[in-house]
Amino acid sequence: MKTTRRDFIKISALGLGAATIGGSVATAATKSFFGADKLNKLMTKRTATYCEVCFWQCAAWAYTDGADNIKKVIGHPDDPHCNGRLCPRGTGGVGMYNDKDRLKTPLIRVTDKNGKQTFREASWDEAFDVIAQGMKKIAQEHGPECVALFTHGSGGKFWGHLLKAYGSNNISAPSYAQCRGPREVAWQGTFGEGLGSPEPIDIRDTKCLVLIGSHLGENMHNGQIQEMSDAIDKDATIITVDPRFSTAASHSKYWLPIKPATDIALLLSWIHVLINQGWYDKAYVEKHTYGFELLKTHVKDFTPEWAYGITTIKPDVIRKTAREMFNAAPSVIVHPGRHVTWYGDDTQRLRAVAILNALLGSWGRRGGFYLSDGISLPQFPHPPYPKPKRNWKDAFPGQYNLADSALANGICDATLPAASRDCTIKGWIVNGTNLIFTLPNIENTKKAIENLDLLVVIDTMPMEITGYADVILPECTYLERYDELRTSRHRYPTIALREPAVEPQYNSKPGWWMAKQLGHKLGLDEYFKYNDIEEVLDWQLKQVGSSLDEMKRLGVKKLDRDAFAPLYFNENEAVEFFTNTGKIELYATSFINEGFDPMPKYTPHPEPPEGYYRLNYGRAPMHTFSRTANNPNLTDLMDENTVWVNPKVAKVWSLENDQYVWLENQDGVVTSFPIKVRVTERIRWDSVYMVHGFGHKNEKLSRANGRGASDSELITNVMVDPIMGGTGMRGNFVTFHTKKPAKGGLL
Amino acid sequence: MRYAMAIDTKKCVGCSDCVVACQTENDVPIGYCRDWVVEVTDGTYPQLETEIRSERCNHCDNSPCVRCCPTGASHYAEGGIVLVTKNECIGCGACIQSCPYDARYTHPDGYVDKCTFCMHRVKKGMEPACVAVCPTKCMYFGDLDDPNSPVSKILKTRKFKVLAPEAGTKPNVYYLI
Numbered sequence: 001m002k003t004t005r006r007d008f009i010k011i012s013a014l015g016l017g018a019a020t021i022g023g024s025v026a027t028a029a030t031k032s033f034f035g036a037d038k039l040n041k042l043m044t045k046r047t048a049t050y051c052e053v054c055f056w057q058c059a060a061w062a063y064t065d066g067a068d069n070i071k072k073v074i075g076h077p078d079d080p081h082c083n084g085r086l087c088p089r090g091t092g093g094v095g096m097y098n099d100k101d102r103l104k105t106p107l108i109r110v111t112d113k114n115g116k117q118t119f120r121e122a123s124w125d126e127a128f129d130v131i132a133q134g135m136k137k138i139a140q141e142h143g144p145e146c147v148a149l150f151t152h153g154s155g156g157k158f159w160g161h162l163l164k165a166y167g168s169n170n171i172s173a174p175s176y177a178q179c180r181g182p183r184e185v186a187w188q189g190t191f192g193e194g195l196g197s198p199e200p201i202d203i204r205d206t207k208c209l210v211l212i213g214s215h216l217g218e219n220m221h222n223g224q225i226q227e228m229s230d231a232i233d234k235d236a237t238i239i240t241v242d243p244r245f246s247t248a249a250s251h252s253k254y255w256l257p258i259k260p261a262t263d264i265a266l267l268l269s270w271i272h273v274l275i276n277q278g279w280y281d282k283a284y285v286e287k288h289t290y291g292f293e294l295l296k297t298h299v300k301d302f303t304p305e306w307a308y309g310i311t312t313i314k315p316d317v318i319r320k321t322a323r324e325m326f327n328a329a330p331s332v333i334v335h336p337g338r339h340v341t342w343y344g345d346d347t348q349r350l351r352a353v354a355i356l357n358a359l360l361g362s363w364g365r366r367g368g369f370y371l372s373d374g375i376s377l378p379q380f381p382h383p384p385y386p387k388p389k390r391n392w393k394d395a396f397p398g399q400y401n402l403a404d405s406a407l408a409n410g411i412c413d414a415t416l417p418a419a420s421r422d423c424t425i426k427g428w429i430v431n432g433t434n435l436i437f438t439l440p441n442i443e444n445t446k447k448a449i450e451n452l453d454l455l456v457v458i459d460t461m462p463m464e465i466t467g468y469a470d471v472i473l474p475e476c477t478y479l480e481r482y483d484e485l486r487t488s489r490h491r492y493p494t495i496a497l498r499e500p501a502v503e504p505q506y507n508s509k510p511g512w513w514m515a516k517q518l519g520h521k522l523g524l525d526e527y528f529k530y531n532d533i534e535e536v537l538d539w540q541l542k543q544v545g546s547s548l549d550e551m552k553r554l555g556v557k558k559l560d561r562d563a564f565a566p567l568y569f570n571e572n573e574a575v576e577f578f579t580n581t582g583k584i585e586l587y588a589t590s591f592i593n594e595g596f597d598p599m600p601k602y603t604p605h606p607e608p609p610e611g612y613y614r615l616n617y618g619r620a621p622m623h624t625f626s627r628t629a630n631n632p633n634l635t636d637l638m639d640e641n642t643v644w645v646n647p648k649v650a651k652v653w654s655l656e657n658d659q660y661v662w663l664e665n666q667d668g669v670v671t672s673f674p675i676k677v678r679v680t681e682r683i684r685w686d687s688v689y690m691v692h693g694f695g696h697k698n699e700k701l702s703r704a705n706g707r708g709a710s711d712s713e714l715i716t717n718v719m720v721d722p723i724m725g726g727t728g729m730r731g732n733f734v735t736f737h738t739k740k741p742a743k744g745g746l747l
Numbered sequence: 748m749r750y751a752m753a754i755d756t757k758k759c760v761g762c763s764d765c766v767v768a769c770q771t772e773n774d775v776p777i778g779y780c781r782d783w784v785v786e787v788t789d790g791t792y793p794q795l796e797t798e799i800r801s802e803r804c805n806h807c808d809n810s811p812c813v814r815c816c817p818t819g820a821s822h823y824a825e826g827g828i829v830l831v832t833k834n835e836c837i838g839c840g841a842c843i844q845s846c847p848y849d850a851r852y853t854h855p856d857g858y859v860d861k862c863t864f865c866m867h868r869v870k871k872g873m874e875p876a877c878v879a880v881c882p883t884k885c886m887y888f889g890d891l892d893d894p895n896s897p898v899s900k901i902l903k904t905r906k907f908k909v910l911a912p913e914a915g916t917k918p919n920v921y922y923l924i
Binding site for chain 1: 757758760761762763764766767768770771772777778780788790791792793795796797798799879880881882883884885
């Protein structure tokens, strides 16, 4: 921000030296001179951004005062992700910028002559030199494919570009195999395409919304929460299946308090009822689907009475809710969920969900699933990427062929040396994801890290993963940087811009700049033939008839839908689906080709042993995973998690509200920190529940350190989905310790 | 003119966005709040009911806080909004004791602070920050004397309740049930 002559006089009039202009002293002085109201009026400027506190990426305006303080972040009214309303995390996003515990300067791991390792503050140049040296060495000795990228969030594209230019395509995001992967594969196997983000779900106009363990309202997927509220206004029927009386359950007409791990039995029974009663969209099924008769035979015996014995959901409730779905059809959504890596048969469970939607004819119909549209921007010109000789999949011959993205856990496992593997990964670049908390089985992750020659972490905060890094690169927050343009698909295409609202604090830098600098050190200048990101963004925007200037003015640009691509299926038109048969596959031919069941089956899962309870975990609306656990604004709303315990269980263990306990799982792993008990009727007696992302062990996180317990520590039993490699994490059972156990946790 | 708010407990998910939005809009220091979220669960598993609601000053017609204020700092402003004049407040805390809703707190600068219905925004024709930000659009604000205001309209069509009616404070925050 330019300092004007006027600012100078005001500040010096308050007795502060001219030399202090722009610093924090000047800020305080300006504030007290004016008072908040006048300051807002006189000096507010707004800059376009999109939120980075979660993956929903709502577009917003960041408002700054004349002294470059970010005053507030307000949702962009033209953005379909948020419709002018951010969620608490977006509203409190400024806490990410203000957090005094941020990473401030590059750090390099050094070992002194006594072997003691510490981090040393370094210049950017030094940091890039160390990384470039490490990467060159790995490329020479093992091949560039042996460096992998883990990424979550916006800067990932720049690091991905760098890695591809360097010669590796081992690029993964935990949001796939630790989260929504099974759903994507199930949808591809059924409808021939995945769902992506935001999901093209027409909740706004639905008459019936079915949530299977999806806790909308606690997971703050902004646009969907907003539309669920619209649906409630229009008196839509909400059916929630959850062993816990979630917020969504409390807003539902039907709550089905299912026994955990039995969802497939309920889904099969619903399919049975729809088919046997003729409660399905006959015309749609006939016209668009493949394998109906096979499905009918398959579900013949899955009666509600059969399902009752498994799920504890009464047969009449199963029939009644099936009827509600049919009454609403095709304006019905059996929600595919988001975090669906539960029991290792998740792709099949989501196949059952997809089949239900197909029978009800909701795919491509108003109030069901709309057909999204988006714009793809051309990449800034660069030479073709070198072709990598191998990738992580070589470590798993013949497996996970249906996975359409790299598995973060697969790359982690391929880092562990094995006689059978010829590509052991030697270097990790980790961008914006705290792998210690993100990947299940912490011990395994740590073992993999021990085998690395190079670990580079890019983050804004000193998350646990930074403690293992060789080099830490402090990224500035989303409010201080340009990023790639947001072009996610929706009811209509949009482009959203993120530009810096203020200059980066400390010695932090944007990801695009880091990738370009490192590219230079690696001799990859031809892949970065631009001076700065503004040049790239302007070039990209000009290819589609806009410009950086226009986007700075608009923030979000709404584009017209492709004239030949309607929002819903045209009733009289033939539709070609991208499956083997060109139809919606109730019977999945792509699955049978890979040796998997073409139609979902129910298999019982292990139950908790005596004295143990199934560990369920989820989200709180004011937090995103572990990344917000230190945000001053958001910890003010919730600064620790609790373990939900049914009163019957509390009685057995003599537990009281607000008492602290340690949890131990079936493998004898104990939480590093105690967690507060919340005795509540809202949880079943056979399970406990806690919010993910707490229980940090890092003194540098002053607000998060030691607050609450980490579910990640307790997830040592991982049930891998044979179809796409997702990590099922809900097969862990815990018991209570009221006194601190002798052994410590894994952190 | 009578300003009032209605909050739909059937839509509120308790996300606390109203709390952060208020804090940032009104420079409420971290650790303090002018509005907050309450969850009440009744019943035994699986026969349960949970009500989630965003609470704040009720801007009562018959405000014990205004009556008990020794300096007149607590007062009724335009439209019945209950306000505290900072520099007249001696921080005695009588109003905090008298409020049945626990809606007031002592600001670290020594005066008593509370919800103002974002009067500075309302004057400009804007909604209070909490209402404007709410992702579920579960809050309605406006003038009860205007039959076309969002709050008048919703109260005409929905069942509602007020908090602690037995206190006789005649609150102006309504909960749709």
